[in-house]
Amino acid sequence: MRAVKILISWTLCGLIISGLICYLPPKIHPQYTAQAFIRVLPAPKISPLVEPRIPFQLIVPPRRNSVISLLQDQSTLYALLDKDETQWTGWFQSLGTTKDSRLSAGVSDLKKRLRFTALADSDLIAVSITSNDGQDAADIVDKIVSSFLQLQQTAKRKQISVNLAHLEEQFVRIQRDLTLAEGALDEVRHKYGFIDLEQNSFPDPVTARLIRLQDQQDNCTLEIEQVRTRIEYLEAQSQRPADEKTIQDPNAELKDLRAARTSLEKKLEKLQKMLAETTQKQDELAWARIQYAQRREIRNERRRALENVKSMMEEVKILYDDPDSGLQYVQKAAVPALPDTVSWKTVVPVTVIAALILGIIHLLAGKKSKKPIVESRP
Numbered sequence: 001m002r003a004v005k006i007l008i009s010w011t012l013c014g015l016i017i018s019g020l021i022c023y024l025p026p027k028i029h030p031q032y033t034a035q036a037f038i039r040v041l042p043a044p045k046i047s048p049l050v051e052p053r054i055p056f057q058l059i060v061p062p063r064r065n066s067v068i069s070l071l072q073d074q075s076t077l078y079a080l081l082d083k084d085e086t087q088w089t090g091w092f093q094s095l096g097t098t099k100d101s102r103l104s105a106g107v108s109d110l111k112k113r114l115r116f117t118a119l120a121d122s123d124l125i126a127v128s129i130t131s132n133d134g135q136d137a138a139d140i141v142d143k144i145v146s147s148f149l150q151l152q153q154t155a156k157r158k159q160i161s162v163n164l165a166h167l168e169e170q171f172v173r174i175q176r177d178l179t180l181a182e183g184a185l186d187e188v189r190h191k192y193g194f195i196d197l198e199q200n201s202f203p204d205p206v207t208a209r210l211i212r213l214q215d216q217q218d219n220c221t222l223e224i225e226q227v228r229t230r231i232e233y234l235e236a237q238s239q240r241p242a243d244e245k246t247i248q249d250p251n252a253e254l255k256d257l258r259a260a261r262t263s264l265e266k267k268l269e270k271l272q273k274m275l276a277e278t279t280q281k282q283d284e285l286a287w288a289r290i291q292y293a294q295r296r297e298i299r300n301e302r303r304r305a306l307e308n309v310k311s312m313m314e315e316v317k318i319l320y321d322d323p324d325s326g327l328q329y330v331q332k333a334a335v336p337a338l339p340d341t342v343s344w345k346t347v348v349p350v351t352v353i354a355a356l357i358l359g360i361i362h363l364l365a366g367k368k369s370k371k372p373i374v375e376s377r378p
Contacts, residue, residue: 017351
């Protein structure tokens with residue numbers, strides 16, 4: 001029974017202490033927490049590049065964890081404190097007598113006061129700061145968040161400027177390559193003497209001439225064969241007896257046919273020479289078209305790359321005029337009306353358990369201190 005009373009007494013002491021812990025700090029040394037929210041937005045998309053050699057760094061969408069890590073970085077905190085709007089707050093002025101001492105103390109103090117929380121199932125980051133003055137806490141968190149967004153916007157504009165400079169350099173280089181590619185096409189035309197080397201639906205003059213000469217050669221060959229056959233027939237007639245001849249005087253026609261055959265043979269020889277020259281020209285045309293097609297593909301690839309870079313330059317220039325940092329200040333911090341309180345759900349269980357442990361230790365110590373009574377014999 002005595003042990004129960006001791007444990008109950010210690011439990012009551014724990015409850016009283018937990019009540020004092022929850023009640024006294026906000027009264028004796030009140031602390032106020034102001035909270036603001038940042039929304040992480042997806043970055044605008046930029047078209048992919050055809051030209052693989054462009055040293056272009058795409059602006060990737062920020063992630064909440066990376067934003068929180070950046071906010072917690074010491075260099076970021078120092079840059080935020082170095083802003084005039086942050087240094088005007090009463091909190092910063094109370095950190096020291098000189099600017100350098102305030103900056104040094106402010107970074108370590110911010111690390112203790114600032115809290116960043118990524119809210120579950122949302123794209124929001126809660127930024128909170130605790131101070132002994134509610135208005136000061138709201139002012140500090142507002143200045144820090146707005147300064148951070150300005151720093152991000154400046155950094156993004158700087159990166160956009162670098163990207164734009166790379167694109168402009170590549171535009172000049174690709175334009176120069178395109179001019180060289182056009183010159184290579186002209187070189188093929190002048191080398192082989194062909195003006196039109198494009199693949200057209202209609203036949204080119206060399207091919208048309210080749211077809212025409214082949215037809216003329218075939219017709220000439222056929223005429224020569226017909227004349228030769230007629231000459232052989234008339235020669236056979238001239239050697240027959242007079243009573244067997246079907247033609248009275250074949251020699252007169254033979255003379256004309258032999259002259260016609262000689263003329264046709266000369267014509268055929270000329271056609272064959274022209275056909276050989278045209279065939280050689282056709283081979284040169286085929287080879288010229290192969291070289292022209294290779295250089296034309298290079299020229300077209302340069303054109304596509306140039307158009308792609310021009311399109312990207314337009315997109316990047318739009319981003320430079322309005323550089324969205326991918327972050328949005330959703331809600332400014334409201335001045336907290338009430339000081340922070342300690343949650344009894346955390347304090348009461350801890351103090352009660354500690355009180356029970358002390359009660360058990362009390363009981364064990366009491367048992368050890370008792371000495372056994374020894375009866376004396378007469």
